[in-house]
Amino acid sequence: MRILIVEDDELVADALERGLAQAGFVVDHVGTAEQAEAALAADEFDLAVVDIGLPRTDGLSLVRRLRRSGSDVPVLIITARDALADRVDALDLGADDYMTKPFELPEVAARCRALIRRTRSATSAQLTIGAVALDLASRTVQLHGHALDVTRREWSVLECLALDTGRVVRKERLLRAIAGWDEELTPNAVEVYVSRLRAKLGDAVAIHTVRGLGYRLDDPAA
Secondary structure (H helix, E strand, O other): OEEEEEOOOHHHHHHHHHHHHHOOOEEEEEOOHHHHHHHHHHOOOOEEEEOOOOOOOOHHHHHHHHHHOOOOOOEEEEEOOOOHHHHHHHHHHOOOEEEEOOOOHHHHHHHHHHHHHHHOOOOOOEEEEOOEEEEOOOOEEEEOOEEEOOOHHHHHHHHHHHHOOOOOEEHHHHHHHHOOOOOOOOOHHHHHHHHHHHHHHOOOOEEEEEOOOEEEEEOOOO
């Protein structure tokens, strides 16, 4: 899953980047609302983590503009402002969650996972598709009740497909789930990881190629 951090404090941004990357997210960072709008318009992100106290255009104005433009990207506000009025304003403007600084990175990661699950209509961190069980919190996979060894990028592709079981996931989206701005990967990389997953999962689930679009993971019980 891919996250955009919108934070002008480099120390805070670095801590968030490192912590969320360790939790398994692909993370990119911008320092202004204007850069965030451009990034969200040009690229696909699963979540934006936004500070209120941004230069020029603040985080609340950014949320307002995103919602008015029709963007439905989930937004987690992380800010030093802890007044009730700020929390109410942020949520009313369209933010999905609100945390105050100082924060604990495990909680930030957990809230990010919860918000992303909510947008995919997943009510739990445990997903079961046929004989395949995924734990989104621990980033582990079981096949027929036994642990399955997958790489970080194989996990990211499988997670993305599993959260949209039965729906086509575009190849470009899968690519962005495994690589941020600082990683040079071609769309062929997605084909490689899908091929590896098919080999490891066998006939437990089917990952179908939808020509010209992407891939779809189907639940054999559906």
